[in-house]
Amino acid sequence: MKRTIGSIALSALLAGAVAGCAAGGGGTQGGSESIRIGLAAPISGTQAQYGESFKNGAQLAAAQINEAGGIEGKNVEIIIHDDKGDSNEAVNVANKLASDRSILAVVGHFNSSATLATAPVYNKNKIVQISPSSSAPAVTDAGEYTFRVITTDAFQADYLADWSAELGYKKVALIYEQSDFGLGLLDVYQESAKKHNIEIVGAEAYNPGDKEFSIILTKLKEQQPEAIFIGGFYNEAALIAQQAERLNLKADFIGVDSLYSEALLSLGGESVNGLKLIGFFYPGGDNEKATAFAEEYQAAYNSKPDTYAAYAYVATAVVLEAIKEKGADRESIKTYLETLEGFEGPTGVISFDENGDVLTVPSRLTIQDGEFQLYQ
């Protein structure tokens, strides 16, 4: 009996290990007849949920092309590699993808730190890397093969500072993630706030994955800010809003488009009502592509897409568009992207500037009665 239990557990562990490998390898056995695009995303680790959105978004873009007959009769295949959200692991993944000549372009990575770490690898191997979500200003200069479909944090933070001034805030506190992403937001927001005579009454950092915010919120409460700017992701934003409510801290919250997710609503509950944010992906507004994408996503995965699923979808769709127009070749994908203008997708109309940065205008959103709505 003892032995049976032992062997069951052992085989379960082995099965898990095999399954893990399969997920990492992502079906490398696909025939040479297919169009192969790499996806480098945090499938496991603390950012796994964003990796999940990436996977779903990218695969939806591929599935739509395949259903319509593929590109010149060839099916599109997404080769998924797990970078665990870790810069070192990301470089390993980048080396694997870049050295595989059958991979035409790579969609990834998720966080700016990983994208910056891997950019030299992709640029050396002359393969396009298109990040759905890395918005740190430094990505602008990462190399001519590095593109992204999200605007820079500099743009977003600047835009938010303007908006804060319009809302009449005089005293603002900042809570930001201790990362390239958060620090980028902090710098630009502080800079622009100065121009608008907004006083920054406190700036507190947290580490990605932190759950305990009552310490910094208790500190900020003393300063009586009118608004708190959140430079981070939706999970933390939900916790911040909730813990602020428990501490009786009455301030408006304002934040970047990374907060746009159903999870913010479900985790934050009533405490996120009134939170203001900007969004590039907003289904239900004027952008028909966004509404259509949300419906197709819902049909495919039975859940609502977040911002990252939409960005990953756009990044993949842009690459596939390039292949359709210019052929299945690494170099021509790059030349196509450099000249791309007015691509309509769920995150708005996008064009790339000479640095591979995207230009697009966001919507102003707020949360009311547990739903995202256009801010009027």
Added chain:
Amino acid sequence: MLLQQLINGLSIGMIYALIALGYTMVYGILKIVNFAHGDIYMMGSFFGLFFMKELHMPLYLAFIFSAVSAAILGMIIERTAYRPLRKADRIVPLISALGVSTFLISLAQLLWGTEMHPFPTAFGSKTYAVGSVTFSEIQILIFILSFVLMFGLHLFVTRTKVGTALRATSMNLTNAALMGINTNRMISLTFGLGSALAAVAGILVGIYYNAVYPNMGYMAGINAFTAAVLGGIGSIPGAMLGGVLLGLVETLAGAYISTQYKGVISFSILIIVLLIRPSGILGKKDINKV
């Protein structure tokens, strides 16, 4: 502000203490560090979520059922991953523990997905203000429940026959067996108790932060392990003291120095304490076993 920060710190500290008890009890008896313990805490939190959301149990029943489920899980892990390796070198069960940890995280991701889940209860968000200090229902529950459980554990270990057998086993496994104690059963019991406490902590944290997710055991596990070492690993009152102390130090460091450095500061204190008292604050003197 100080008073508010102390309340914040005490709430986290109590949770660390509850989890630390599992580390310290297992170490006390087997001299191994059960690195899967943080993930049992995570599973306990998910069990609570499951019982409340799918089976619509009230909160108190969810506490009981997930504590029992986690206890069973802990005992199964001991049977399958540690018992066959008991005679092996001490590094072997350590590797096995890491394997179990990865297995549990992957299992939770498969069963419940990678995203954060809100805890389906309205309990806990009500706040009470006394002057400028506010505390929430859930903080009160954390204080009361942790205190009752720890006090209960202390009574169980010191005042009952089984508790005495447990202590005998942790003093010397072979001798305890020679005295007619079923040591395997005692070891099972240790894993069960530790896991049940971790599950209670898991639900409390689930409500406190309104967030349950597969990776939640990692940092909580590291902090609780630190608390156990700080207090003196192997010592039950040590784990309680270590947990509360770590929570307070972390909070005060975050409040008066910088939240970015709260990890640096609390781990520096750990190192300093270990330099002065290598066996921890309440640990026993002989540490040759490490």
